[in-house]
Amino acid sequence: MYAKVFLQAGKEQVVKRLHPWVFSGAIAKTEGQPDDGDIVEVCDKKGNYLATGHFYKGSITIKIFSYEQVTVDEDFWYKKLNNAYELRKNIHLDAHTTCYRLVHGEGDGFPGLILDYYQQVIVFQAHTIGMWREKEKIVNALKRVYENGLVAIYDKSAETLPDEFSKTVSNTYLFSEGDTDYILPHSVLENGHKFLIDWVTGQKTGFFLDQRDNRTLLAKYARNKRVLNAFCYSGGFSIYALQAGAEWVHSVDVSKKAIELVNQNVVANFGEVDNHKAYVEDVMGFLKQNDQIYDLIVLDPPAYAKSIAKRHQAVQGYKRLNIEGIKRLAKGGILFTFSCSQVVDRELFYNTIVSAALEVGRQVRVLHQLTQGADHPVNLFHPEGSYLKGLVLFVE
Numbered sequence: 001m002y003a004k005v006f007l008q009a010g011k012e013q014v015v016k017r018l019h020p021w022v023f024s025g026a027i028a029k030t031e032g033q034p035d036d037g038d039i040v041e042v043c044d045k046k047g048n049y050l051a052t053g054h055f056y057k058g059s060i061t062i063k064i065f066s067y068e069q070v071t072v073d074e075d076f077w078y079k080k081l082n083n084a085y086e087l088r089k090n091i092h093l094d095a096h097t098t099c100y101r102l103v104h105g106e107g108d109g110f111p112g113l114i115l116d117y118y119q120q121v122i123v124f125q126a127h128t129i130g131m132w133r134e135k136e137k138i139v140n141a142l143k144r145v146y147e148n149g150l151v152a153i154y155d156k157s158a159e160t161l162p163d164e165f166s167k168t169v170s171n172t173y174l175f176s177e178g179d180t181d182y183i184l185p186h187s188v189l190e191n192g193h194k195f196l197i198d199w200v201t202g203q204k205t206g207f208f209l210d211q212r213d214n215r216t217l218l219a220k221y222a223r224n225k226r227v228l229n230a231f232c233y234s235g236g237f238s239i240y241a242l243q244a245g246a247e248w249v250h251s252v253d254v255s256k257k258a259i260e261l262v263n264q265n266v267v268a269n270f271g272e273v274d275n276h277k278a279y280v281e282d283v284m285g286f287l288k289q290n291d292q293i294y295d296l297i298v299l300d301p302p303a304y305a306k307s308i309a310k311r312h313q314a315v316q317g318y319k320r321l322n323i324e325g326i327k328r329l330a331k332g333g334i335l336f337t338f339s340c341s342q343v344v345d346r347e348l349f350y351n352t353i354v355s356a357a358l359e360v361g362r363q364v365r366v367l368h369q370l371t372q373g374a375d376h377p378v379n380l381f382h383p384e385g386s387y388l389k390g391l392v393l394f395v396e
Contacts, residue, residue: 004042005027154174225247227296243270329395
């Protein structure tokens, strides 16, 4: 039924250890002529079945989504989606949180696919052409999982597909009930806090869901503190800090649209307040030119490196940023610092922060080591899925 890909002798061990990627160098031959996005079966050199996945003519040639021979139809995707949904019911679904990640790529057995849920709306974001081509079956399966509880499913894959495909794809609604204009900006709750979501023009799928648990932790430190939320986007950490009783909060982002969203979210939660100020500025420039001292600083930059070739440059960027952040902290201040660059692993990030603290010359203690929330699970056999690293530091 599907084309077959045969691995070189010995290369089947990686698949048997349940890592979901097959690299081009592991392939001995193919049977049939699979094209980008086609479903293929992976076999050992002798022809024994190993797994099923999507094919792509690149370094990572196959991304595996099943270790059983299956017919990849709507029922197949429904079972996998229902498993993901049941996990979220165990960890997040309640009246106080109406947004979460339903599918986190390899972490849920869907390599190349992100599905984020925002109060009856799902944003579909494919990173592989194979997953994008499954969208009709996945949309139908999602309607079954939510038992007609969805009002829209929006495809936001144009920014994330490989270049040769993204140019031919437009972001659009895959499903909607009636006129879709009324739902933007769309209001959701996260731990009782209100946030306005714009998945059409916003970053990623509209919100940074992976920081939920870390925002909750920050609230425990924010009371009576002078807080800086740098690279704030829509103000997640800012809202939690204000709700927790921060003395005042500064939110900084280079994006004017992001700052508009921060201000809207502040009003949605607190009305007009005088203890929050938002700045449309480059964060490094703001830190260097502003002599304000803070009790609590959040540094949550976008990925500084998306390839190994950019890793050294990224490390230097993280070091410079954290040097300036530490300088702006009062004695006894708290720093929440993050990296979402997958190619900068946890140890390298830690050592980079050590280097920054040494250059500033202040004593620093680690209070917490952070990662992404539980709705962004990591496949035990695919450690690459653990992309978010964070440290909470006490700076003397």
